[in-house]
Amino acid sequence: MSQNDQFIAAQGGNLRVRVEGPQDAPALVFSNSLGTTLEMWDAQAARFSKDYRVVRYDTRGHGGSVVSEGAYSFDLLGGDVVAILDALQIEKAHFCGISMGGFTGLWLGLNAGARMRSIAVCNSAAKIGTPEAWNTRAAMVREKGKAAMQELADSSPSRWFTAAFTEAQPAVVQRAQSWIANVDPQGYAGCCDALAGADVRDQIARISVPTLIVAGSADPVTTVADGEFMQQRIPGATLVAVPASHLSNLEAPAAFDEALAQFLRA
Secondary structure: OOOOEEEEEEOOEEEEEEEEOOOOOOEEEEEOOOOOOHHHHHHHHHHHOOOOEEEEEOOOOOOOOOOOOOOOOHHHHHHHHHHHHHHOOOOOEEEEEEOHHHHHHHHHHHHOHHHEEEEEEEOOOOOOOOHHHHHHHHHHHHHHOHHHHHHHHHHHHHHHOOHHHHHHOHHHHHHHHHHHHOOOHHHHHHHHHHHHOOOOOOOHHHOOOOEEEEEEOOOOOOOHHHHHHHHHHOOOOEEEEEOOOOOHHHHOHHHHHHHHHHHHHO
């Protein structure tokens, strides 16, 4: 937690939000991946808050945000972003999300395009994984609670980072593991439920806001092919591959930041 944090009302409770940068600058919203918190964007906030009003938040069920009961949906998670924009009196914003946050970007492009200057959909896909896998994970986490979160933390490096990065940057990897270990099991399971029902493959051609797609060249979860699928269907979308696995903003921050900066400038 930081003294810069504020809590903004959304459906069923409050969302933890951090705002940095000039108040009159264009707004840039960052949305975290499943199992992480707004701290995953520390490096990007430091860079982009020079020129943008950077807004970060803990996705519902994560960090300091509300852990509402039951299954979540992207109507709920996307609606949370709109609630944040409304509370901060931001008419239009750039949006950058990774993995689950990237899917939130697709939802916003489809359902709240009038509020978006652009969307950056990073290490994500129009359909992530299978409903069966997400339902199995949600059931495991609900049954085993904190022990399941520790199991997920122990196995997360192989999903999130390349082996070379895990060996070279153990402190970064351990910090990321601490995020997922401390996520509320019910909140994590609720987001798994949202991902189980998330499939916009037949809808993304309707997205009309400028779209950047960032893929990790070594990402086993959401592949470059997933990025190419979106890029071929979203009109005018740009695809950039960076040398990283699934959490590319942490593994390849220079390449990630440059791709985002060039896109925002354009």
